[in-house]
Amino acid sequence: xxxxxxxVAVMYCSLLIPVACNAQSELLKRxxxxxxxxxxxxxxxxxxxxxxxxxxLHSSDKEEMQDAIELLALTRPTATAADLITEQTNAxxxxxxDKFATAMAFEIKHAWGDAKxxxxxxxLAQRNGGFRYLEQAIVRGNASQASGPLIAAAYSGNKQAxxxxxxxxxxxxxxxxxxxxxxxxxxxxxLAAQLKSADRSGQMEVAGLLAKVGxxxxxxxxxxxxxxxxxxxxRRIDEAVQEIKAREAEMSSKKAKSx
Numbered sequence: 001x002x003x004x005x006x007x008v009a010v011m012y013c014s015l016l017i018p019v020a021c022n023a024q025s026e027l028l029k030r031x032x033x034x035x036x037x038x039x040x041x042x043x044x045x046x047x048x049x050x051x052x053x054x055x056x057l058h059s060s061d062k063e064e065m066q067d068a069i070e071l072l073a074l075t076r077p078t079a080t081a082a083d084l085i086t087e088q089t090n091a092x093x094x095x096x097x098d099k100f101a102t103a104m105a106f107e108i109k110h111a112w113g114d115a116k117x118x119x120x121x122x123x124l125a126q127r128n129g130g131f132r133y134l135e136q137a138i139v140r141g142n143a144s145q146a147s148g149p150l151i152a153a154a155y156s157g158n159k160q161a162x163x164x165x166x167x168x169x170x171x172x173x174x175x176x177x178x179x180x181x182x183x184x185x186x187x188x189x190x191l192a193a194q195l196k197s198a199d200r201s202g203q204m205e206v207a208g209l210l211a212k213v214g215x216x217x218x219x220x221x222x223x224x225x226x227x228x229x230x231x232x233x234x235r236r237i238d239e240a241v242q243e244i245k246a247r248e249a250e251m252s253s254k255k256a257k258s259x
Contacts, residue, residue, distance in 0.1 A: 040184025
């Protein structure tokens, strides 16, 4: 009898494992889809919209809560709301122990924390010479000293920031990449030029960045370089081109619907 019960238990588990694996796979895809949306492409939301999402965040309905925290993660961060959004999403993640909510809360803390840090650095810059202060910190400082100013420059709205970040992002790579993903397409022409001149490792990095911020204007340059590249680099550039085309098509579709 005990063997029969064990056999039934094993068969039951074998049926559940594929279901669990599929659910886990879908969860990871959903998380990755949000993480792959660069900051510049995330929606700007009014205070009214943010309040509505925060209210929905505390819904007892799991799907409604997940939808709210996903939309908050897909919102372009602002310094003024950073503390509130971060605290609320972290509280919900801790309370529900929901894996998706936890991943989104981490994403929100990361992105909105950058916005808050940028605002603080910009205030410091205003007291010490304005944008010139940021420029000197980036150009003359070491990797650690340049990291905060790179993020601040990206959030500054100053037209000079596009050139500055595009030229010096690799001085402090991780914050430099984040700064590029905050500014978006205006840095793409400089990145396309770097794709021509960088070494093999640098080309792989730049191709990945162009996938997130490039436009159709950079595609001819990218395809020309890909035609002469080794298989791995060619595949990376081809993937970047496809990502650009998909995003441009999505943007065109959104514009058409809004008319």
